[in-house]
Amino acid sequence: MLKLHLHQSQSASPTLFPLSKPFGQGNGGIAVLLAQSVPAPRKSHKNARVGLASRKIKAVASPSTTEKSLSVKAVVTVKPSTAGLFSEIGINRGLDDITDLVGKTLLLELVSAELDAKTGQEKGTIKGYAHKTSQSKEAVIYECEFEVGEEFGEAGAILVENEHHKEMYLKDIVLDGFTSGPLSITCNSWVHSKFDNPQKRVFFTNKCYLPEETPSGLRRLREEELAILRGNGQGERKTYERIYDYDVYNDLGDPDSSADKKRPVLGGKEFPYPRRCRTGRPQCKTDPQSESRSGSIYVPRDEEFSTTKELTFSAKTVYSVVHALVPSLETAIVDTDLGFPFFTSIDELFNEGVNLPPLQKQGFFKDLLPRLIKAVTDTAEDVLRFETPETMNRDRFFWFSDDEFARQTLAGINPCTIQLVTEWPLKSKLDPKVYGPPESAITTEIIEREIKGFMTIDEAVKQKKLFILDYHDLFLPYVNKVRQLKGTTLYGSRTLFFLTPDGTLKPLAIELTRPLSDDGGKPQWKQVFTPSWHSTGKWLWRLAKAHVLAHDSGYHQLVSHWLQTHGATEPYIIAANRQLSTMHPIYKLLHPHFRYTMEINALARGYLVNGDGIIESSFSPGKYSMELSSVAYDKQWQFDLQALPNDLISRGLAVEDPTAPHGLKLAIEDYPFANDGLLLWDTLKEWVTDYVNHYYPDPSRIASDKELQSWWTEIRTVGHGDKKDSPGWPDLKTPSDLIHIITTIVWVASGHHAAVNFGQYTYAGYFPNRPTIARTNMPVEDPKEEELKLFWDKPEVTLLTCFPSQIQATKVMAVLDVLSNHSPDEEYLGQAPEPAWKEEPMIKAAFERFNGRLMELEGVIDARNADPRFKNRNGAGVVPYELLKPFSDPGVTGKGVPYSISI
Numbered sequence: 082m083l084k085l086h087l088h089q090s091q092s093a094s095p096t097l098f099p100l101s102k103p104f105g106q107g108n109g110g111i112a113v114l115l116a117q118s119v120p121a122p123r124k125s126h127k128n129a130r131v132g133l134a135s136r137k138i139k140a141v142a143s144p145s146t147t148e149k150s151l152s153v154k155a156v157v158t159v160k161p162s163t164a165g166l167f168s169e170i171g172i173n174r175g176l177d178d179i180t181d182l183v184g185k186t187l188l189l190e191l192v193s194a195e196l197d198a199k200t201g202q203e204k205g206t207i208k209g210y211a212h213k214t215s216q217s218k219e220a221v222i223y224e225c226e227f228e229v230g231e232e233f234g235e236a237g238a239i240l241v242e243n244e245h246h247k248e249m250y251l252k253d254i255v256l257d258g259f260t261s262g263p264l265s266i267t268c269n270s271w272v273h274s275k276f277d278n279p280q281k282r283v284f285f286t287n288k289c290y291l292p293e294e295t296p297s298g299l300r301r302l303r304e305e306e307l308a309i310l311r312g313n314g315q316g317e318r319k320t321y322e323r324i325y326d327y328d329v330y331n332d333l334g335d336p337d338s339s340a341d342k343k344r345p346v347l348g349g350k351e352f353p354y355p356r357r358c359r360t361g362r363p364q365c366k367t368d369p370q371s372e373s374r375s376g377s378i379y380v381p382r383d384e385e386f387s388t389t390k391e392l393t394f395s396a397k398t399v400y401s402v403v404h405a406l407v408p409s410l411e412t413a414i415v416d417t418d419l420g421f422p423f424f425t426s427i428d429e430l431f432n433e434g435v436n437l438p439p440l441q442k443q444g445f446f447k448d449l450l451p452r453l454i455k456a457v458t459d460t461a462e463d464v465l466r467f468e469t470p471e472t473m474n475r476d477r478f479f480w481f482s483d484d485e486f487a488r489q490t491l492a493g494i495n496p497c498t499i500q501l502v503t504e505w506p507l508k509s510k511l512d513p514k515v516y517g518p519p520e521s522a523i524t525t526e527i528i529e530r531e532i533k534g535f536m537t538i539d540e541a542v543k544q545k546k547l548f549i550l551d552y553h554d555l556f557l558p559y560v561n562k563v564r565q566l567k568g569t570t571l572y573g574s575r576t577l578f579f580l581t582p583d584g585t586l587k588p589l590a591i592e593l594t595r596p597l598s599d600d601g602g603k604p605q606w607k608q609v610f611t612p613s614w615h616s617t618g619k620w621l622w623r624l625a626k627a628h629v630l631a632h633d634s635g636y637h638q639l640v641s642h643w644l645q646t647h648g649a650t651e652p653y654i655i656a657a658n659r660q661l662s663t664m665h666p667i668y669k670l671l672h673p674h675f676r677y678t679m680e681i682n683a684l685a686r687g688y689l690v691n692g693d694g695i696i697e698s699s700f701s702p703g704k705y706s707m708e709l710s711s712v713a714y715d716k717q718w719q720f721d722l723q724a725l726p727n728d729l730i731s732r733g734l735a736v737e738d739p740t741a742p743h744g745l746k747l748a749i750e751d752y753p754f755a756n757d758g759l760l761l762w763d764t765l766k767e768w769v770t771d772y773v774n775h776y777y778p779d780p781s782r783i784a785s786d787k788e789l790q791s792w793w794t795e796i797r798t799v800g801h802g803d804k805k806d807s808p809g810w811p812d813l814k815t816p817s818d819l820i821h822i823i824t825t826i827v828w829v830a831s832g833h834h835a836a837v838n839f840g841q842y843t844y845a846g847y848f849p850n851r852p853t854i855a856r857t858n859m860p861v862e863d864p865k866e867e868e869l870k871l872f873w874d875k876p877e878v879t880l881l882t883c884f885p886s887q888i889q890a891t892k893v894m895a896v897l898d899v900l901s902n903h904s905p906d907e908e909y910l911g912q913a914p915e916p917a918w919k920e921e922p923m924i925k926a927a928f929e930r931f932n933g934r935l936m937e938l939e940g941v942i943d944a945r946n947a948d949p950r951f952k953n954r955n956g957a958g959v960v961p962y963e964l965l966k967p968f969s970d971p972g973v974t975g976k977g978v979p980y981s982i983s984i
């Protein structure tokens with residue numbers, strides 16, 4: 082039978098730590114920090130109720146003797162962590178181990194959902210100490226029994242105090258014995274040790290409540306828990322904390338290590354940017370505007386990848402690449418400027434591989450990267466050998482062809498940049514005094530020569546046949562700056578395409594522009610290159626394509642991928658945790674879409690987008706890479722345009738048409754990203770609609786939902802505060818506003834991210850198809866005799882010299898390989914419902930419909946890929962478009978849409 086433990090004032094003498102913010106009256110104990118109180122065990126067969134007579138946690142026991150009581154058993158499931166593995170890669174955060182669990186307990190307190198009807202006060206909690214009763218590899222079980230008096234009513238929450246010295250991962254708590262049946266409380270949360278932080282944790286039952294519907298006994302706890310999560314904005318965050326707060330991107334550089342590594346602050350008037358999670362690390366000594374860097378970057382504890390996940394989990398592989406593989410490569414390839422001498426030496430990366438210094442000491446890292454690192458048995462060395470990308474497997478020469486170049490603007494990994502040409506002639510909007518004449522050198526004559534026989538330029542524009550990849554006005558202001566950097570160059574570029582009668586795009590012309598020099602001494606230079614039937618023109622066209630592809634690679638990685646998904650989503654997550662209670666239905670709807678994103682973003686800030694990181698060292702804009710993404714945020718990003726239909730309309734790729742599927746008529750009918758994306762968009766929207774309508778049957782509830790309104794206001798005015806006065810922020814007054822906002826957010830986290838992420842190795846693994854950098858100027862720009870001679874004698878060498886260096890190419894290939902990988906326990910959209918969704922019959926049914934539609938989508942996409950009419954998604958040697966197929970096996974599969982941005 083249960084041994085009771087009471088916090089009685091006469092025996093416990095609790096030490097009180099007042100919090101910085103005032104809390105209301107009541108029991109529950111998360112408001113007031115109770116420390117060093119040694120509970121006095123008291124044997125009794127009666128359970129005791131503990132009430133707080135005042136906000137100073139004076140516990141008053143009021144044993145009930147006359148009322149009927151229920152015996153309720155609590156079973157707590159704790160997941161043992163794989164601490165050993167994590168300690169090897171240096172991201173161990175003081176994980177619990179089994180030995181620490183011996184003899185320790187968890188203090189549990191049941192909280193009644195309702196106030197005392199007579200007094201209007203909170204009822205006393207019912208305490209119990211849960212002891213370990215069993216353990217296996219999968220779970221450690223703690224149990225205790227409560228006797229719950231009749232007047233206690235329904236339990237609405239449970240308070241937990243972890244008596245161990247280390248944190249522990251609570252999976253769930255099941256309370257069995259109530260007349261209404263077993264009550265499940267999903268935790269999935271790290272509970273800190275009371276020795277780190279005496280604040281008790283609160284876990285609410287899985288039932289959702291809008292704020293105004295919160296059961297009376299839980300209102301105070303609901304508000305206080307949110308206040309705890311918001312924190313006070315002071316001091317350096319500790320690893321076990323759960324505080325969600327905002328900061329600017331001032332941790333990308335490392336000015337204390339060298340002046341070259343100073344980077345501007347992103348976020349603010351000069352360089353607008355979404356906010357990141359505040360860590361509170363100290364300022365740099367040499368630059369008070371910058372935050373100092375550290376090995377581990379704080380993210381709220383539950384945002385970290387669960388250590389109970391599979392060994393091959395995504396972040397660990399990224400971490401292994403940047404921590405072990407890249408340094409080894411840097412040792413193996415000493416000359417950082419060394420390019421590939423022949424195309425066959427690129428092929429060797431997939432055949433013989435690159436010999437690496439032995440990685441024995443880092444065997445753990447090696448084991449994480451079986452696709453990349455092969456042990457060589459007869460030598461001491463390891464070998465980095467890349468898998469041949471699917472594109473190369475199907476067509477060895479895919480990267481050289483114009484049809485594939487054009488097709489990838491619609492079905493590749495950056496299918497969201499191509500636009501309709503709506504005005505002719507093309508003209509820059511930049512200041513001519515600074516950048517030179519704004520008129521494009523792509524003339525009517527050039528285009529009509531290329532589309533001869535089809536139509537005139539006026540007809541082409543009018544009939545929506547002309548499309549453009551426009552990297553002119555965004556890149557031109559950075560050309561002179563980038564050209565000051567060693568080993569890189571830049572142009573502004575425009576690439577025009579014509580939509581042929583068979584629905585495919587034909588590249589027509591590439592214009593490369595160098596602006597007026599900063600001192601005005603060197604004039605603007607621009608030249609147009611077109612496909613040619615002569616060797617010189619053909620090779621110049623191929624070189625111009627290399628530049629455009631480097632622009633497209635940079636834009637893809639920095640804008641379509643990093644900024645639009647990873648960067649833009651972080652403020653939604655921070656705001657959700659600060660403003661929406663875990664019992665808010667919208668919190669529960671969004672939560673799976675937000676999993677692991679803050680952690681992967683912290684990792685990216687540490688090693689990928691940081692000063693001198695992988696992106697800066699391997700992409701054309703060099704140290705201006707992130708600054709350029711800030712310019713794109715400033716000039717292009719709008720919340721409403723993140724919704725796929727609006728995005729298509731804004732790029733001229735669709736017009737509204739109520740009679741067409743999805744209400745849109747596409748300018749290019751066979752546009753795989755849009756065709757599959759719209760189906761997925763509609764599927765997401767139907768699910769969100771069912772969900773929102775269930776919880777907001779009365780539309781006026783949206784406007785009166787304080788948590789929801791605070792969430793949306795904070796996103797607009799704080800997390801994306803640099804854009805608060807920009808257009809594109811929808812109102813949040815009606816269910817349809819909310820449906821649109823949520824659908825947009827979840828589309829970005831799932832569909833958009835999958836479309837730009839999981840095909841990266843397929844399309845950029847063989848880097849000539851998508852070089853991340855073009856290192857040399859066109860040989861015809863300010864031609865030098867020597868360069869021209871090389872071009873005439875060996876154009877292939879000119880192209881290889883322009884391509885990334887060996888170290889740049891291999892580093893990027895390794896990163897893209899792990900970024901394109903699905904872990905064995907990937908969480909795909911619509912696959913596993915959240916526990917709370919299963920408990921609500923209407924939501925459970927809606928989720929099943931959602932899952933069914935996703936399964937159907939798989940079949941539709943397969944059928945489209947098999948249909949010869951869709952020439953942009955199939956053909957001889959063409960990789961079918963599967964990036965928006967919802968499900969996938971583990972590995973680099975080029976398909977599968979996870980719930981969230983986890984890689």
Ligand SMILES: [Fe+2]
Nearest residue numbers: 642838982984
């Ligand atoms: Fe990503």
